[in-house]
Amino acid sequence: MSLRDNGSEVTEFVLLGFVGSRGLQLGLLALFLLAYMLTITENVVIVAVIRTSPLLHKPMYLFLSHLSFLEAWYISVTVPKMLFSLAVPECRHISFAGCMAQLYFFLALACTECVLLSVMAYDRYVAICSPLRYPTIMRPGFCSLLAASSWLSGFSVSMGKVFFISRLGYCGPNTMNHFFCDVSPLLNLACSDMSVAELVDFLLALLILLGPLALTxxxxxxxLGAVLRIPSASGRQKAFSTCASHLAVVAIFYSASLFIYARPRALYAFEYNKLVSVVYTVLTPLVNPIIYCLRNQEVKGALRRLAQRAGQALRASS
Structure with a gap:
């Protein structure tokens, strides 16, 4: 495998995005713009509600606020460029440095989410398996440390992977069959010997994804063992209901991520990657706040109180 020491010969890439008629592209533009605006609104509202509601100042909601803050940035790394390309098809170019920056922040936020989801699983484990020790273990300082460690580990691990990819040789073509700079399309465009590169990428993906997944x-x-030991059915249902939302989010996130990043190159399908990428870059940040809020009475109650206060403030000002 040859690596570039003096930079890449390719200075920019062309993101094909979603090809089709102009009418189809405008329809996708409207659809993705609506999804983007809803996602930003949902996640910002959740962060504001948790921060301003004393009843939600608990470890579980601290981690949820970090997750919502993360996903507001996560979708902003890829979707605005995609929307601009759909609106102005002539502007599908992205510089090499811009592509590497987009890849870095995308992977950093995705890795952070992996670790953060495992931290949230640990929080539920302590709450159910050691309820009497929960206040002692999940102290505010320890929870803040876990959240900060999630961000630090995600941004640190992804740095090595992006550095490795940026040092591969890119001598053309520079047309990428994707709507953002992702690992697989970049490896397909590299003109180096890809046998070692693909193996290293596959092993790194397994390490990044499977470590937090194993902890989760x-x-x-x-x-599950603790819940099954609860004698009453209502007790088991109540205990498991506190984990159902998180389990649903974990299932969606890891299903798409493992499909894209942790499978041998021989199993890659042509257009499926792009469709699955829409799931974890657009749909997942959109539905995660809905999953958490619709099943959580405390969050819904805080939302109602916040809406009432906002309504009273508007009436008072008018």
Whole structure:
């Protein structure tokens, strides 16, 4: 595998995005713009509600506020460029440096979400398996440390992967069959010997994804054992209901991520990657706040109180 020491010969890439008629592209523009605006609004509202509601100043909601803050940035890394390309098809170019920056922040936020989801699983494990020790273990300082560690680990791990990809040789063509700079399309465009590059990328993806996933699954295995030991059916249902939302988010996130990043190159399909990418870059940040809020009475109650206060403030000002 040859690596570039003096930079890449390719100075920019062309993102094909979603090809089709102009009418189709305008329809996708309207659809993705609506999804983007809803996602930003949902996640900002959740962060504001948790921060301004004393009843939600608990570890679970602290991590949820970090997740919502993360996903507002996560969708902003890829979707605005995609929207601009759909609106102005002539402007599908992205510089090499811009492509690497987009890839870095995308991977950094995705890795952070992996770790943050495992931290949230650990929080549920302590709450169900050691309820009497929960206030002692999940102290505010420790929770803040876990949240900060999620961000630090995600942004640190992705740096090595992006550095490795940026040092590959790119000598043309520079047309990328994707709507943002992702690992697989970039590896397909590299003109280096890709046997080692693909193996390293595959192993790194397994390490990044499977480490937090193993911690999440072990937490839920212990939770399942504790729930099954509860004598009453209503008690088991109540205990499991506190984990259902998080389990749904984990299932959606890891299903798409493992499909894209943790499978051998021989199993890659042509257009499926782009469709699955829409799931975890657009749909997942959109539905996660809905999953959490629709099943959580405390969050819904805080939302109602915040809406009432906002309505009273508007009436008072008028």
């Amino acid at each position: 699954m072990s937490s839920y295995a212990a939770i």
